[in-house]
Amino acid sequence: MSLNIGKIKLRHGIFLAPMAGVTDASFRAICRRFGAEYTVSEMVCAKAMCYEQRNKRTDSSKSGSLATVSEDELPMAVQIFGSEPEYMAEAARLIEGCSYRGCVSTIPPSAIDINMGCPVKKITSNGEGSALMRDPVLCGRIVEAVKGAVSIPVTVKIRAGWDKNSINAVEVARTVCEAGADAIVVHARTKEQLYAPGIDLSVIAAVKDSVKGIPVIGNGDIYTADDALKMLSETACDGVMIGRGALGNPWLFSSIRAALEGETFEIPAVDERLEVAKELLSMMVKEKGERVGTAEAKKQIAWFIRDLNGAAASRSLVMNATGSAEIMRLLDTLISQNS
Ligand SMILES: Cc1cc2nc3c(=O)[nH]c(=O)nc-3n(C[C@H](O)[C@H](O)[C@H](O)COP(=O)(O)O)c2cc1C
The missing domain is CATH 3.20.20.70 (Aldolase class I)
Known part of the structure; x- marks a missing residue:
């Protein structure tokens, strides 16, 4: 095709x-x-x-x-x-x-x-x-x-x-x-x-x-x-x-x-997926500045973490975070818990 x-x-x-x-x-x-x-x-x-x-x-x-x-x-x-x-x-x-x-x-x-x-x-x-x-x-x-x-x-x-x-x-x-x-x-x-x-x-x-x-x-x-x-x-x-x-x-x-293409595909492990979420956050902050980039990235990050154990609590921490550095730290914690 x-x-x-x-x-x-x-x-x-x-x-x-x-x-x-x-x-x-x-x-x-x-x-x-x-x-x-x-x-x-x-x-x-x-x-x-x-x-x-x-x-x-x-x-x-x-x-x-x-x-x-x-x-x-x-x-x-x-x-x-x-x-x-x-x-x-x-x-x-x-x-x-x-x-x-x-x-x-x-x-x-x-x-x-x-x-x-x-x-x-x-x-x-x-x-x-x-x-x-x-x-x-x-x-x-x-x-x-x-x-x-x-x-x-x-x-x-x-x-x-x-x-x-x-x-x-x-x-x-x-x-x-x-x-x-x-x-x-x-x-x-x-x-x-x-x-x-x-x-x-x-x-x-x-x-x-x-x-x-x-x-x-x-x-x-x-x-x-x-x-x-x-x-x-x-x-x-x-x-x-x-x-x-x-x-x-x-x-x-x-x-x-x-x-x-008739091949198999393995979805990456949780920690790799969260690394991509971190990257997306950095890119959005670079693209739009700290305030707007962080605000807009929150919903994106929430989608990346929605299937993890304790997703509702993590989502709420992301949504209430006051800046991109805090979200990065939250994602790092999730990465260490999931690797
Ligand atoms: C949050 C959101 C924003 C959308 N914005 C647009 C848009 O700007 N232009 C457009 O043509 N369709 C827009 N759509 C429709 C999508 O392009 C798509 O047609 C629709 O979501 C169905 O595809 P899906 O079932 O794969 O999501 C939007 C959909 C969503 C969920």
Whole structure:
């Protein structure tokens, strides 16, 4: 199994899903190290990026930092959300040109990904994210506009549909494919389902069957290598995208790769896993500074320790820690108890 997104060639098609508040540069780097072949940024608001640019605001730019790309993490995509084709196109152009305010990237991402799946009310009430799926024509216009603005590939991430009475992933997928999309990710749930367990693999299979010439990537509820193999065999999709399964478990990517290559994979011992948690904490502090980096790393660390004996007590110590040094000491104690 291999797939191409434009000129980007992936050996197996194992993707890290975009997750706001999670898939920052540090987490993306860790997932890449453990087998994710392609990653996607947290979502960036296209309109906010354009406004910040036009108004030449001088305070720090949230969009700028979310859209930052470093050379050693390619291939990766920056994901944008919005509902107005012109803002989406302008934001994509700024990102490709590394010319947005607050930009520290020296190179563009490998692709622009368009969010058509976010179920959060704040987003859908503006007609953005999954609300776009209620208007397939607009979905096509957005893709056409973004394609016209950049030379890098443009990918689209959709859901099954808005609710169980309006499952229209096939219609939206065909429309965005005709508008020039270079790949489609299908999260096999409706907006109404949010993240409730239970995905409908037949939706991914139907999209794969109806869209020709570009890869279809399946997404939803992959927590083990077997889950990935099942999705691939039951839907014939070209690749798999993993979100929550990677939280505290970036080794999931390696285990999927091993399964696809017919090899066995041993998840590392607890102490090795905790060393990776320590590394992630250091990277996040370096990326965002002590205060923000530590605050944001706490939930990540909690995911790494959730299966240990006494996890609830350790989690509470992590959450109440006053700085990264204290969390490092806690992790060192857990490492010595588990080696
Ligand atoms: C905390 C969190 C944040 C997310 N943020 C985004 C986002 O910014 N853009 C997006 O397209 N999907 C986002 N998603 C959805 C995931 O990319 C993915 O489609 C969903 O979690 C299903 O995959 P999973 O079952 O492997 O987690 C988010 C999901 C979670 C749990």
